[in-house]
Amino acid sequence: MGKLERLYDVFGDLLYVVAKADGIVQKEEVEVLERVIANHPWAKEIEWAFNYDMEKNTSVDYLYNKVIDFCHEFGPNPEYKFLVDVLEEVAKASGKVNEKEMGIINKFTTELTNRFKKDLDKLENRNK
Numbered sequence: 001m002g003k004l005e006r007l008y009d010v011f012g013d014l015l016y017v018v019a020k021a022d023g024i025v026q027k028e029e030v031e032v033l034e035r036v037i038a039n040h041p042w043a044k045e046i047e048w049a050f051n052y053d054m055e056k057n058t059s060v061d062y063l064y065n066k067v068i069d070f071c072h073e074f075g076p077n078p079e080y081k082f083l084v085d086v087l088e089e090v091a092k093a094s095g096k097v098n099e100k101e102m103g104i105i106n107k108f109t110t111e112l113t114n115r116f117k118k119d120l121d122k123l124e125n126r127n128k
Helices: 003-020 027-037 043-056 060-074 079-091 099-126
Strands: none
Touching: 003 027, 003 043, 003 060, 003 079, 003 099, 027 043, 027 079, 060 099, 079 099
């Protein structure tokens, strides 16, 4: 599996983490996920990972750590904006945003942004 394919695999993992944050993956969340990513070129990879995690009832803590570690390693990518947009849509699926779901989305964006800022600082210091 290539790094780009793996990126979309972990997107599916994180979507599962957000959907499962309140303890149960709701039918509406799955429907929104399928609708929002339907035309994305990597939709099958995202859905496969999401469905696999749902079938296995994978630990959300384990998955979150796996996702954040991979994203740190992968580095900045414009597709993170797409991921956050989809995460927010899934979180809104039941009509209101659950605090736990938004907490995960905010934690992810904050951790990723902070990590990339640190990486940029290190790069700038090395180039001085």
